[in-house]
Amino acid sequence: MASKQMVHMNQGQGETSYARNSGIQNALQNRLKPLIEAATVELCSSTNTSFPEKMLIADLGCSSGPNALALVSIAVEAIHSHCLQLQQPPPEVCVLLNDLPDNDFNTVVKSLVMLHQSNKPAVVTVGITPGSFYERLFTSGSMHLFCLSNSLNWLSKVPEDLTRNRIPAYDVDEHARSERLPMVFEAYAQQFRKYFTLFLELRAKELVPRGWMVVSLTGRRSDDCASKFSHVWEIFAQILSVMASESRSRAMIDRA
Template sequence: MLIADLGCSSGPNALALVSIAVEAIHSHCLQLQQPPPEVCVLLNDLPDNDFNTVVKNLVMLHQSNKPAVVTVGITPGSFYERLFTSGSMHLLCSSNSLNWLSKVPEDLMRNWIPAYDVDEHARSERLPMVLEAYAQQFRKDFTNFLELRAKELVSKGRMVVSLVGRRSDVTATKFSYLSRTIYQILSVMVLEGVNDKEKFDSFYVPVYEPSNKEVREIIQEEGSFSIREMQVHDPTTDMNNALSTPSKFVNLLRALCEPILVQHFGDVMCEFRALQSVTGAWRATC
């Protein structure tokens, strides 16, 4: 069996999904009193990911006497392109990664429409257009993702995907809390003269949080997959616990966004971290 995690990152979660899958295969075979199949575990992320750490952990998984794991490997590259040979994969998983778009919405960039105008009036006027552009980009990317994965899976192969989203009954009237906080901190930096306004206006967080209705519609329209189960969890409670202090929250923002912030604005992370008071404002309004 070939299994892969797409967007594995390099932290403690990098092996979590594939390890669970290997355990599940093993206990299923034990129940059926069958020998487990040989398993090949592959981990994917963008080429800039810290694959050295991932490889060390993968080798540990390989040596951990897990009866089923015969080969391990990495597959660097974007999951918005082909990653595996046709009809080769049995199980594909991905968690918290498909929120990342392949690119920021082109219509916004081409027409110089900032994602988050410093001016509040202009911002709320443009917001529906901005959110729609993000939704369209997600639709394109997720459709492409499904088409590619359908080619790579064996017939009756399975995919398990989790992503951060919003409930369908909550209309998208604002950015996700993470994007909003990033824009808020950066806009304060513009107002304080620490950040260049032009640079801020051309910065787009390449993340979208779809509703479960959107995800279902895209899967049905694309047509390669049928949905066996869809669960919606409310992350607010966990999120509040996990991010219970401003510094924890800023650390999370940093972990998620430092590369794209530094790439766009240069060395601004000190100022970004120093603006924890804005994070406090977010916590009060979220």
């Protein structure tokens, strides 16, 4: 799909880069720490299966910057702590980082040295797996733990009902937007249900028996399209729509 080749966070380490503007995402990742620790303890526990000699862990939608290693670092540290407590030799750990091909993997690779330096007691290898997590990424029955933080809200394409009828996800005209809002919400809800089901089916094939997946994504409790939560994003959408319109206008002037 074309979206795989062009959708990515701002690259590099500059002022407007994702690496320097992802504090909110980092805070959400930190909330997953106790869940990831519990999952890794369960995976390492002798009451679950025989103590594993090797473990494969993946962050799906890792992006770039310091957040790219946050979730897998929690898992690796939890494995080491549990093995130390049980006086067991730690397993060999393979960490796999996934995102779309145009993700800033160059920056990610440069930060991998920190992961190796902070986990000397065990063998930790790291791999990059570019691609959409709405497709198969790993071999069957190979993965022990998947981690995802606020990446499943990204769909691979606009719902076909909207593109077929040429309905934008956000219309600057307030009257048109109000009329179309329920239709847009339902179209994206159906698209999410379809892709989330596909995602679960794919990961189920890739997980080892009794493997784990720790997932977080932002949602809202209210079914009201005009909830306060939606209103906040409506302001952002209006700003982005105007910026996109101005960009198209400049492009037309340049071509002229």
